[in-house]
């Protein structure tokens with residue numbers, strides 16, 4: 001029932017159904033590894049979903065290629081075959097780590113983002129599921145970091161958010177040993193919300209999205225910003241404060257300030273209560 005969006009993407013798919021946007025990384029031949037173009041398209045797609053007032057929940061997933069459940073991937077991180085000396089190199093020959101911008105965009109998008117983890121979530125692909133608000137995994141999914149094995153590390157959300165989620169000892173184990181973990185282990189660690197059979201993954205994820213869609217979008221927005229404020233320092237506070245500003249702009253008190261300026265008169269704030 002998904003309806004394709006109008007943008008022409010090469011590495012991803014964008015579809016909408018019932019106020020849900022589904023963004024799919026579509027490079028199954030490389031386990032949905034991302035190159036700079038993939039990430040640029042993901043940033044564009046998340047911006048489209050964010051701006052679409054009809055969209056209330058965003059799902060991020062990886063394209064299945066049907067070669068067996070143990071071969072499916074959510075995302076295997078940065079494409080090592082285009083990794084240059086200063087980052088991942090695209091058509092413009094500029095080495096980039098633009099997935100960090102994508103991580104940040106997922107965090108500040110004021111709508112719940114669900115990672116629908118259909119297989120390997122490895123390296124930078126693992127961090128992508130971490131930065132989503134919820135993760136729903138199929139039984140075949142495998143989780144892990146590989147940085148110290150392939151000469152990389154993500155000390156931002158990849159380390160800090162992971163530690164906040166699974167605890168310091170487990171987070172250090174995940175990064176220091178570069179093992180793979182099963183969906184059940186990820187569930188036990190608190191990294192995913194639920195695990196379902198492979199063929200029920202999308203149905204279950206859509207069910208969760210539809211439950212969320214019944215709730216107050218502003219309350220959800222404020223909650224997401226609140227959770228981020230607790231872990232994201234001043235940037236998190238900026239997001240939360242921005243939401244407070246958005247609400248304040250809708251008040252008569254804030255409108256009085258704007259109107260007084262436009263009408264070149266003194267603002268009359270006396271009419272507004274000074275709440276205890």
Ligand code: 1HA
Pocket residue numbers: 029030031033070071073076077078079080081097099100120122123124125146147150152153154155
């Ligand atoms: O750490 C960062 C960053 C840090 C700071 C800022 C930005 C960052 C951006 C990115 C990253 C990273 O993501 S570093 C970590 C990069 N990813 C990896 O180390 C994972 C590499 N892949 C694997 O370990 C395995 O492929 C797998 C566990 C996901 C699946 O294993 P499996 O089922 O045995 O498949 P495999 O045969 O290994 O892979 C199938 C095909 O996909 C292979 O292609 P082929 O040789 O048949 O032509 C394989 O090369 C390709 N492939 C898989 N993953 C990647 C990949 N090609 C390029 N890049 C990949 N990441």
